[in-house]
Amino acid sequence: MGLRVKRVGLIVVALLVTVALRAQAVPAASSLKPQGLVNDYAHVLSPDAASQLEQAAEALNQALKVQVAMVTVTTTGQTDIFDYSYALAQHWGVGAKVAANGQDKDTGLLILLAVNDRKYFTQVGYGLEPYITDADVGTWMRDLTPELRAGRYGAVFAGMLQQIETTLAARMPGAAKQLQAMSAQGQLPSRSLRDARGGPSPAGQLGFIVFLIVIWIIGAFAMRGRGGGCFWPLVFFSMMNGGFGGGNRGGWGGGFGGGGGGGFGGFGGGGFGGGGAGGSW
Template identity: 30%
Template sequence: MNVRFRPILLYTCLLAGLLLASPFLYAQLAIPAHDGRWVHDEAHVLSAQTVAELEYMLKAERDSTSNQIAILIVPSLQGESMEEYSLRVAQEEWKLGKDNNDNGVLLLISIAERRMRIEVGYGLEGRLTDAISSRIDRNEIAPHFRRGDYDSGVKAGVVAITKAIQGEYKNDEPRTKRPKRNNSSILTIIIIIAVIIFLSRRRGGGGGGYWSSGGGWFPPIGGGGFGSSSGSWGSGGGSDYGGGGDFGGGGSSDSW
C-alpha cells in the first residue's frame, strides 16, 4: 500500500468509528411519560403514602388555580446538565402549564448528584422568583434531604412552592444593618443652622417669625434627611408577570 494513502485510511477509520459511537456518546437521558401523574419517583425514594398525598395536593392546586406543578426524581442525570434536562422535561415533553398562562413548575431531583432544581414557567416568575426558588431549595428541602428524609423534603418543597405562587411564602432574608449615623455630620448641620439663625436675626431685627415663615430650609431637613426611611420599608417588590412563552430558564438549581 502506498504510504501516502495510510493517513487517509486511518482518518477514514477514525471518522467511521466516531459516527458509529455517537449514538452512545451523546444519548440523552430518557424522560418518563407524563401519563396523567404529577409525581414521578424514578429513584423509588418516596413512600406510597407520600406519593398519594402529593398527587392529591398537586391535582387540587391544578383544579383550583390551573397551575401545573410536577415532580420528577431520577436516580442520576448520567452526565447531562440539570438545567437542560429540566427544560426538556418541563417544556418539550411534559409541556407543563397552560399555553396562555405559562403557569407550569417542575421540581427535579437527582439522587446521585445530590442536586435539585425548581424550573419555573414564565407566567409564575413574578412570584416564584429565582431568589425564592433557591431559598425553598436550601431552607425547606435540603435540611430534610441531608437526613435522608425525602418524604418530608419533597412535601415541604411543594407546600413552599404553592405558598410562593400565592404570595404567602415568607422569604425572610436577613435584614442588613443600616450604617450608623455620622455624629460629626449631624453636628456640622446643627452649626450651620445656628449660623443661619444668627445671621437672620442680625438682618431682620430679632423677629421670631422666621420659624414659621422662613421655611425655605426647614422642609428639606424634615422631609428627607436625618435618617428618614424614604419609603424603603414599605416596598414589597412584587410585580405582575404577563407570561409570553413557556419556560425561559427561570428558577434555581441547588445541592444538599
C-alpha cells in the first residue's frame, strides 16, 4: 500500500513539474518586452544568426522606415497563433508612423514562429498591405517549409527578409531608389544575411539537458518501488503534449530574454488590421 501511494505521489509531482514548465513557457503577448527587431524567446538562433538578422532588418528600417520584427516562442499555449501574433504586433507597435517616402503609414511586419507548436504567422501592417499581400507572405512561408522542418529558423527569417526587400523595391514608391543608394554604400540589407542560418543556441540546449536531468532524478526514485514502470511512458506523453523539445526545436531554458541586444529604442507605433497569413510545418 505504501509503495503504491509513493508511486502515485511521484506521478503527481511529475505532472506538476510538467504543468509548471508549460505555464512558464507561455507568457502573455503583452508581457513580452522587445529587445530589438529580432527577439528569440525560444533560443533557436545562434548569436551570429541573430546579429546578422538584426543588422539586415535595421538596414531595411533605416532605408525605408519599414520595421520587420522576427520573433520565436516555444509555444502560444491555448492562444491561437493568429491572436498571439496580432496582440504582439499591436502591443509593440511594430512599424513606422510614416515611411521614408513620406506617404505610407504603419509600415510594420511581424513574423512569429511558435517552434514547438510547429506553427507560424506573419502579420502585415496597414501601410504595407498594398505592397505585400496575404498571398505573398503565405507563399513565401510555404516555400520555406523545408527550412522550418530542418530547424533552420535563421534561414527562414533571412528568406523572408530577402523577399520583403525585393517586393518593396518593385512595388513601394521610392523604395528602389533608397535601396540602390544603400547598395552603392555596401549596406544593402540582404548582404547581411549570407550566414544567418541559425542553429539552436547554447541556452536552449542547456535548458533541455537540465529538464532531462530533473526527470531522470524523479524517475530514479519512482523506479525504486515495484511497478514504477509506468513513469517513463507518462513522462514521454507529457513531453510530447507539453511541446518540450531539444536540438533545433528549441528549449525552455534561459528564460524569455533572448533578443536583439541592448540599446533598442522601441518600435515606431505602427498599427495592424489582421492582414497576413499563417500555417504549420
